[in-house]
Each structure stands twice: as C-alpha cells, then as structure tokens.
Amino acid sequence: MKQAVLQRPGLVEIRDVPLPREIKANEILLKIHRVGVCGSDVHMYYGKHPFANTYPMVQGHEYGGEVTAVGKDVTLLKPGMKATARPHLVCGHCPACLRGQYNVCQNLKVEGCAGPEGAAQEYFIIPEDRAVVIPDTLSYEQAAMIEPIAVGAHATKRVGDLTGKNVVVTGAGTIGNLVAQFAVARGAKKVMITDLVDHKLEIARECGISATANLKKEAFSDAVKRVFGDEGFQVAFEAVGVQSALTELIGGVENGGTVVIIGVYVQNPVVNMGFLGEHELNVLGSMMYRHEDYLEAVDWVSQGKIKTSPLITHYFSLDEYHDAYKFIESNADQAVKVMIEVTE
Structure with missing residues (x-):
C-alpha cells in the first residue's frame, strides 16, 4: 500500500x-x-x-x-x-x-x-x-x-456557559472558524471573528458568523466598538498563535473576562502579568x-x-x-x- x-x-x-x-x-x-x-x-x-x-x-x-x-x-x-x-x-x-x-x-x-x-x-x-x-x-x-x-467543541466548553456573552475569535482559519461556529451554537449573544484575509472572512460569513473584521483595514478597538458597542466582549479565543492577537485580546477583553489560548506559538509570547492581575483576567489553555x-x-x-x-x-x-x-x-x-x- x-x-x-x-x-x-x-x-x-x-x-x-x-x-x-x-x-x-x-x-x-x-x-x-x-x-x-x-x-x-x-x-x-x-x-x-x-x-x-x-x-x-x-x-x-x-x-x-x-x-x-x-x-x-x-x-x-x-x-x-x-x-x-x-x-x-x-x-x-x-x-x-x-x-x-x-x-x-x-x-x-x-x-x-x-x-x-x-x-x-x-x-x-x-x-x-x-x-x-x-x-x-x-x-x-x-x-x-x-x-x-x-x-472547537472542547475549547468553547472551557469557559462554561456562553449564553448571552459577547465573544471574539482571532483567526478565521479552520480552527477559528469552527470555534466561532460553536460559540454561536452555544448561545453567545454576538460573535466577531478577525483575520487579515478577506477570503477567510467571507468563508466565516458563509458559515453563519456575520460579524467579521479585517485587521489590515480596521483597528481592533474600532472593530470591537462597531460590533459590540458599549457592551464590549467578555470571552475571547486566540486561534492564530501570534503575539499581536494575544496582546489585543488581553488588552481588550472586559475586566474579569476570559481569554482561551488555542493557537500554537512558534515563539513564546510576552504577557503583561501585572495587567492580567490588576484586571483579574482568566487566561485558559485548551488542549x-x-x-x-x-x-x-x-x-x-x-x-x-x-x-x-x-x-x-x-x-x-x-x-x-x-x-x-x-x-x-x-x-x-x-x-x-x-x-x-x-x-x-
């Protein structure tokens, strides 16, 4: 064979x-x-x-x-x-x-x-x-x-009940897309997925993830404001494994919120642990x-x-x-x- x-x-x-x-x-x-x-x-x-x-x-x-x-x-x-x-x-x-x-x-x-x-x-x-x-x-x-x-099933269960929560997913590749689909199916209020490639964001929309943001064309903070307004987001999933995505999620999630790490990091990222502690954020792994x-x-x-x-x-x-x-x-x-x- x-x-x-x-x-x-x-x-x-x-x-x-x-x-x-x-x-x-x-x-x-x-x-x-x-x-x-x-x-x-x-x-x-x-x-x-x-x-x-x-x-x-x-x-x-x-x-x-x-x-x-x-x-x-x-x-x-x-x-x-x-x-x-x-x-x-x-x-x-x-x-x-x-x-x-x-x-x-x-x-x-x-x-x-x-x-x-x-x-x-x-x-x-x-x-x-x-x-x-x-x-x-x-x-x-x-x-x-x-x-x-x-x-995607496992990662979205790591945070407990998503009902009524606003969610951000960074990375519209296969895993990010599927995580976002699960977040929608598990009852999240709004789900936004980000990427740098329009084609991948188009596929996300085909899969029912209506809120998308191309971060080559729009600042992350502006996209969050556009999609969630003053509510912000309470849960985030990092699915690309790059420093900039992690930094934006930790800096942008609501105080007391949760960031789940799914992406594989070729190079270890730097995390502001003081900020993490001061805002009582939850950073979880998902394996x-x-x-x-x-x-x-x-x-x-x-x-x-x-x-x-x-x-x-x-x-x-x-x-x-x-x-x-x-x-x-x-x-x-x-x-x-x-x-x-x-x-x-």
Whole structure:
C-alpha cells in the first residue's frame, strides 16, 4: 500500500509498504478515504512545531475511512461502516488521566504528530476504545473534519456557559472558524471573528458568523466598538498563535473576562502579568479534546449546527501530498482546509 512520509522538514515522499499486520481482537482496520491537512502538520513540515519534531513521520490525524475488518471482540463497528478515531495515546495512570483529563496526559503521544505514525496511508488500524462511528449521512470529508470540529467543541466548553456573552475569535482559519461556529451554537449573544484575509472572512460569513473584521483595514478597538458597542466582549479565543492577537485580546477583553489560548506559538509570547492581575483576567489553555467532544462534533454536524463544506477549499491525491504543502505555502490566503483524497 501507499504511504506518505514526512522524511524531514520540507520533504514528503510516497513509499510502498506492506499492508498492516493482522488486527487484534479489539482493533479495526480502516480503508482511509480522506485525510485533512492540519495547521500542526504544516508546522511540522517546516520543522517549527514546538512540541513535535520526530522525523521521519507518517502524518495524518484528521481522517475518515471505511471499516474493512474488525477484531473478534469489536462491537461498535462492522465492515462497511464509516469511522474515524481520536489520535491521542494516553498512559491512563498519571494524575491527569486519573481525574479524566486524559487530553493533557503527562505522557501524551499523538498519532501522526508527536507519536506513532498517522493515517496518511491507504489502510490504518485503530482500537475500538478510540473509534468514533460516522453516520452514513455524513461524507468522508465530514468524517475527516470531526477532529478539528472536536477542538472547537472542547475549547468553547472551557469557559462554561456562553449564553448571552459577547465573544471574539482571532483567526478565521479552520480552527477559528469552527470555534466561532460553536460559540454561536452555544448561545453567545454576538460573535466577531478577525483575520487579515478577506477570503477567510467571507468563508466565516458563509458559515453563519456575520460579524467579521479585517485587521489590515480596521483597528481592533474600532472593530470591537462597531460590533459590540458599549457592551464590549467578555470571552475571547486566540486561534492564530501570534503575539499581536494575544496582546489585543488581553488588552481588550472586559475586566474579569476570559481569554482561551488555542493557537500554537512558534515563539513564546510576552504577557503583561501585572495587567492580567490588576484586571483579574482568566487566561485558559485548551488542549485538543476528549471522546465526548468527538461525539458532540458528529452530532452537531449531523444536525447541521456546524457547517464544514465552505471550509474545504482544495483537494490533492495521496501522490500529491508534497504538492499540497507547496500549494499551502504559495497560497496561504486562499487555502483553508486542504483535503487529501487517499481513495477515490
């Protein structure tokens, strides 16, 4: 079978490898149909991911596939069904795992990133305990989108009830867009998303996020005033991983408000801790997701609460995996979610 391997930063090669080993009693063999290219994948491609620097690496932690075989103890899935799976591998015995926060396991490994190989290949084995059923009504593209959607589900639950609150999201890429969609669906009063690219803001509007701001054309403070008036905003999600975005959110959020950090920072940002303390701000991290976030993601996509199709902007075949990265490099303003078609 074919497998895409990130040999070193800047080089993806396609190689032929044997089919996966015989599956165990609790395992499922997937024929991979679609793999999404994630921002973390791009960081790894450039050798700039702060927490993932293992090469060579078979990437792919956003995927949808068809069940072709199941182990004798598997009851969740059967051949012919669609599925995806959570990519994180956890120890189960550290303090975080024991209290149910296995997404921040002290020994966390992530398939296709900081851990074993991922799903950028024609066939891939998953265990039943991390598997997620994809309804027949959803496409393989939507199945591959469940992973980033679960990121949005988890991040927006970090702040508790959003009902009636004004929310700002910085960054209208895939994650920022999905976080904003969840904020709307969770009852936020108004949600504004910012970016520097009109095309991404147009996609956000297609997904139901009506308040947008291009910060190349409008100052952040002016955009906040235009959208929220004197009410300001109480919650913010930083989804780009750049200093300027974090500085504006901390400086602009209401006293006592909350800023959630989702973006991956290549360079550690500077935070005015005195300002943070004086205004009693809450700055929270958000790390990936848990299984219930995956299930909620599937449910809300099935109900039409979360839109995916406007986000998928370009397709490449498995043989064109390297070309996909070069395309993203040359067309960063136009590429939002790039999808790899592993199986036609």
